[in-house]
Amino acid sequence: MNIEKTTHGTPLSSSLPKEKATRKKQLWRKIVQQKTLILMSFPFLIWLFIFKYVPLWGWTMAFQNYRPGLPFSEQEWIGWKQFQFLFQDESFLRVLRNTLAMSVINLVLGFVTAITLAILFNELRNGKFKRIVQTISYMPHFLSWVVAASIISYALSLENGIVNIVLQKLHIIDEPVLWLGVGKYFWGIIGASEVWKNLGWNTIIYLAAISMIDPEQYEAAEIDGASRLQRIFYITLPSLKPTIIILLIMNLGNILETGFEPQYLLGNPMNLDYSENLDIFVLKYGISMGNFSLATAAGIFKTVVSFIFLFSANHIAKRLGQARLF
Amino acid sequence: MKKTSGGLKIGTRYVSWGDVVFDVCNYSFMVFLCIVMIYPMLNTLAISLNDANDAMKGGIYLWPREFTLYNYQYVLKENTLLNALLISVLRTVLGTGISVFCTAMVAYVISRKEFVFRKFVTIAFILTMYFNGGLIPTYLLMRDLHLIGTFWVYIIPGIIGVFNLIVIRSFIEGLPNSLIESARIDGAGEFKIFFKIVLPLSLPVLATVSLFVAVYQWNSWFDVFLYNSSNPNLSTLQYELMKILQNTNATMSGKTAADAFANAQADANTVTPASIRATMTIIASVPIILVYPFLQKYFIKGLTLGGVKGE
Structure with a gap:
C-alpha cells in the first residue's frame, strides 16, 4: 500500500529530493493531525492481525509432520506429502x-x-x-x-x-x-x-x-x-x-x-x-x-x-x- | 388503457382471464409457501405444550391434545439447561453490544475520506473476507491465547464482522458531511463527533447490525462444541439442544430414543426426549421470532446496502 500515492494522487516518479522531503513532512503533519482516528482504529488493527492474519502462519503445518509441543524450528518438513496422501x-x-x-x-x-x-x-x-x-x-x-x-x-x-x-x-x-x-x-x-x-x-x-x-x-x-x-x-x-x-x-x-x-x-x-x-x-x-x-x-x-x-x-x-x- | 377481449372487471380496470389464472395460482402458491414455512414451528409448539407420553402416540398437528406446561417447567428447573440459557443470553447481550460498538468505531474511521490510512485499513479488513487460516490454525491460536475454556472465546474472536463493517461504513458515508464538518469547526474532537453525531444518526443501521450479530450469537453452538465442550458451565442453549438432537439421531427410532437422553430417564414418566427437544427448540427460537419482524425494514436496507457491493 502506497500512502503517498493515495494522499496526493500523483505518481511517485517526480523524485526531486526537496519535494520528497516536503511530502514526508506533510504526511507526518497529517498523521499528527489525525492521531485520534489512528488511535480509534489501532487496537482493532492489532486484533485483526492476531485473529485473522496470524492463523495464516498455521498453513505451514500442512508442509510439516506437525507435532504439538515442539517449537517451530524443530518441526519436520515434509513438503507436499500431506497433499499427496489426501489425493x-x-x-x-x-x-x-x-x-x-x-x-x-x-x-x-x-x-x-x-x-x-x-x-x-x-x-x-x-x-x-x-x-x-x-x-x-x-x-x-x-x-x-x-x-x-x-x-x-x-x-x-x-x-x-x-x-x-x-x-x-x-x-x-x-x-x-x-x-x-x-x-x-x-x-x-x-x-x-x-x-x-x-x-x-x-x-x-x-x-x-x-x-x-x-x-x-x-x-x-x-x-x-x-x-x-x-x-x-x-x-x-x-x-x-x-x-x-x-x-x-x-x-x-x-x-x-x-x-x-x-x-x-x-x-x-x-x-x-x-x-x-x-x-x-x-x-x-x-x-x-x-x-x-x-x-x-x-x-x-x-x-x-x-x-x-x-x-x-x-x-x-x-x-x-x-x-x-x- | 386498452380494453382486452374477455376478462373480469375489477374496480376500474379490466383483467384478462390469463391474469386471473396467474393470480389464483400465485396466491395459492403463497399460501402453500407460508404453510411449509411455519407448520413445522407450530407443530413443535403444539408438541411442547402437550403431555409427553400422550405425544408419543402421534397425531398432534397444530393443537396440543392434552395441554400441559410441564415440559417448560421441567426444562427451566433443570440446572444445566437454565445455566445454558443464562450463558446464551449473556453472550448475546455482551457480544452484540461490544461488537456493534467496535465495528461502528472502525466504520467511522474508514468512512473519513481524509484519513491517511483509510485505504490500508479498509483493505486489511476486506481481504479477510476471502481467506482465513481455517479451523485447525484458529483452534491452535485460541489455545495459545488461553481463550479455550473461557467465556471470552465467544466474544473476542467476533468483535468485528467485516460484512457489518461495510454495511455501517456505507451508511455513515451517506450521512451529510456538513454536520460533521461544522461540528469540527466548533472544535469537537473525533470521539465527540463519533459519540454525539455519528452514533445517534446511525441508529437504523446499528439496529440492523445488532440484529445480525445477536442472531449469530444466540444461534452459535460450534464454538461451544470446539472450545468449551469440556466445560459444562459455559454451555449454551443451542449446544444443549444439539446434544439432544445428536442422541436422538444416533438412535433414530422414536422408541429407543427414550434411553438416549439421560436426564429424561430419571423422569421417564413425565417427559420424553421428543418433548424436551420440542420445548428447547421453542425456547431457542422464540426470542428471535418475536424480534425480527419489527426490524424487517432495517435488515432489508442493511442487506442491500452491504450485500452486492462488497467494495
Missing part, C-alpha cells in the same frame, strides 16, 4: 464428491427458487398480503441450524413425521420411509433444507433489484398488450441479470463451502457415505484424531480452490462484458 485417500475423494455434489445442488436450487419467488412476490398486487408472506418466508433464516435440524429431522421421522404422513395420504409411498437413514436421499434433503431455510431471505437482494426497475417500462408493455408472463420474461428477468451474475460469482467462490452445520447435524452413521463433507473431514482428522497437518492441508486445498473459482468466474464475466465483482 490417494479414498475417503477424502468421497468427501470431495459429496462436497461438490451438495454445493452444485444448493447453488442451482438456491438460485432458481430465489429468483422465481422474488418474481412471484413482485406480481402480488395486495401490499398487505405481500408483506405478511414475505415476513413469514424470512423466518427460517433466523433460526439456528440446530433448531432447523431438530425440526427437519422430526418432520422426516419414521413415526410421526409429517413428510411420511402426507406422502402416504397422497399414496405416493406405501410404507413410511426412514429418510435420514438412506444415504442416497441425503443430498436432496440438504438441498431442500437449504431452500426451506434461506429461500425468503435470498429473495431480498433480487427484490431490491426489481424495485429499481422503472415502472414506466411495465406500463408501456401493458399498453402494448404484453401479458404477465411476457412482462416477466422480457422486463423483470433481464433487469435482474447483473445481480444474478454478481451473486453467481460470489457463490462460485464458495463452491467448496457447502456449509458445515446442516451436514453435521443431519448426518448419522447410516448416511455417512453421502453426508461427510470437507469441513467435517477437517474436523474429524484435526480435532478428533489430532492429525493437524493433514486437516490443515485439506483446509488449504479448500481455500485455494475457492480462490481459483472466484477469479475464473470473475474473469469470464469480465470477458463476456458482464457485471463483475472486482
Whole structure:
C-alpha cells in the first residue's frame, strides 16, 4: 500500500529530493493531525492481525509432520506429502464428491427458487398480503441450524413425521420411509433444507433489484398488450441479470463451502457415505484424531480452490462484458 | 388503457382471464409457501405444550391434545439447561453490544475520506473476507491465547464482522458531511463527533447490525462444541439442544430414543426426549421470532446496502 500515492494522487516518479522531503513532512503533519482516528482504529488493527492474519502462519503445518509441543524450528518438513496422501485417500475423494455434489445442488436450487419467488412476490398486487408472506418466508433464516435440524429431522421421522404422513395420504409411498437413514436421499434433503431455510431471505437482494426497475417500462408493455408472463420474461428477468451474475460469482467462490452445520447435524452413521463433507473431514482428522497437518492441508486445498473459482468466474464475466465483482 | 377481449372487471380496470389464472395460482402458491414455512414451528409448539407420553402416540398437528406446561417447567428447573440459557443470553447481550460498538468505531474511521490510512485499513479488513487460516490454525491460536475454556472465546474472536463493517461504513458515508464538518469547526474532537453525531444518526443501521450479530450469537453452538465442550458451565442453549438432537439421531427410532437422553430417564414418566427437544427448540427460537419482524425494514436496507457491493 502506497500512502503517498493515495494522499496526493500523483505518481511517485517526480523524485526531486526537496519535494520528497516536503511530502514526508506533510504526511507526518497529517498523521499528527489525525492521531485520534489512528488511535480509534489501532487496537482493532492489532486484533485483526492476531485473529485473522496470524492463523495464516498455521498453513505451514500442512508442509510439516506437525507435532504439538515442539517449537517451530524443530518441526519436520515434509513438503507436499500431506497433499499427496489426501489425493490417494479414498475417503477424502468421497468427501470431495459429496462436497461438490451438495454445493452444485444448493447453488442451482438456491438460485432458481430465489429468483422465481422474488418474481412471484413482485406480481402480488395486495401490499398487505405481500408483506405478511414475505415476513413469514424470512423466518427460517433466523433460526439456528440446530433448531432447523431438530425440526427437519422430526418432520422426516419414521413415526410421526409429517413428510411420511402426507406422502402416504397422497399414496405416493406405501410404507413410511426412514429418510435420514438412506444415504442416497441425503443430498436432496440438504438441498431442500437449504431452500426451506434461506429461500425468503435470498429473495431480498433480487427484490431490491426489481424495485429499481422503472415502472414506466411495465406500463408501456401493458399498453402494448404484453401479458404477465411476457412482462416477466422480457422486463423483470433481464433487469435482474447483473445481480444474478454478481451473486453467481460470489457463490462460485464458495463452491467448496457447502456449509458445515446442516451436514453435521443431519448426518448419522447410516448416511455417512453421502453426508461427510470437507469441513467435517477437517474436523474429524484435526480435532478428533489430532492429525493437524493433514486437516490443515485439506483446509488449504479448500481455500485455494475457492480462490481459483472466484477469479475464473470473475474473469469470464469480465470477458463476456458482464457485471463483475472486482 | 386498452380494453382486452374477455376478462373480469375489477374496480376500474379490466383483467384478462390469463391474469386471473396467474393470480389464483400465485396466491395459492403463497399460501402453500407460508404453510411449509411455519407448520413445522407450530407443530413443535403444539408438541411442547402437550403431555409427553400422550405425544408419543402421534397425531398432534397444530393443537396440543392434552395441554400441559410441564415440559417448560421441567426444562427451566433443570440446572444445566437454565445455566445454558443464562450463558446464551449473556453472550448475546455482551457480544452484540461490544461488537456493534467496535465495528461502528472502525466504520467511522474508514468512512473519513481524509484519513491517511483509510485505504490500508479498509483493505486489511476486506481481504479477510476471502481467506482465513481455517479451523485447525484458529483452534491452535485460541489455545495459545488461553481463550479455550473461557467465556471470552465467544466474544473476542467476533468483535468485528467485516460484512457489518461495510454495511455501517456505507451508511455513515451517506450521512451529510456538513454536520460533521461544522461540528469540527466548533472544535469537537473525533470521539465527540463519533459519540454525539455519528452514533445517534446511525441508529437504523446499528439496529440492523445488532440484529445480525445477536442472531449469530444466540444461534452459535460450534464454538461451544470446539472450545468449551469440556466445560459444562459455559454451555449454551443451542449446544444443549444439539446434544439432544445428536442422541436422538444416533438412535433414530422414536422408541429407543427414550434411553438416549439421560436426564429424561430419571423422569421417564413425565417427559420424553421428543418433548424436551420440542420445548428447547421453542425456547431457542422464540426470542428471535418475536424480534425480527419489527426490524424487517432495517435488515432489508442493511442487506442491500452491504450485500452486492462488497467494495
